Amino acid sequence: GAVVSQHPSWVICKSGTSVKIECRSLDFQATTMFWYRQFPKQSLMLMATSNEGSKATYEQGVEKDKFLINHASLTLSTLTVTSAHPEDSSFYICSASSRYTEAFFGQGTRLTVV
């Protein structure tokens, strides 16, 4: 299957700082990328959908000023957690899809805010 690379795999940051997570589709052009959040032993919750070159569409209850998403190219989307707080600690996962493929998931990023 296609490869979606997410970086970093884990990050620890201080409360109040911002953290950027990258999601890259390595062998196909992703017209759409999705960002999910997963709490321990829970399912994936869709945060937002981003299409290349346009603004992301956020799910209800997700703060767009808190979770900034940029999808500047067909192979890269970034999620920036701004002014992170301990309650933002979670596992963040991206997925990427194109017109010709189903969605493939990245390996996830474990964010810990201390």
Next chain:
Amino acid sequence: QQQVKQSPQSLIVQKGGISIINCAYENTAFDYFPWYQQFPGKGPALLIAIRPDVSEKKEGRFTISFNKSAKQFSLHIMDSQPGDSATYFCAASTHNFGNEKLTFGTGTRLTIIP
């Protein structure tokens, strides 16, 4: 998001046995039903998927059974192995590559014991 109900929450199966996980959906517009396998600290990986024009799909030891009238689908893992121990998520979406918004089930933690 429309719900996808998944059961059981956890499952313990002896090595060599059959693991069965069930899902039910509400939205009749769903026409793509994938199953994902997730290991701790990793992103989900697509295992097998089915469309509603067939009632069963088999890939190796993994089989999806689909009942359109009942709006139910299930994953069967034959000859279950310890390496199959993971969390399994069913999902559903409208089959629209490039913009499929997956609705996930709540997950099943599968443990295969020797």
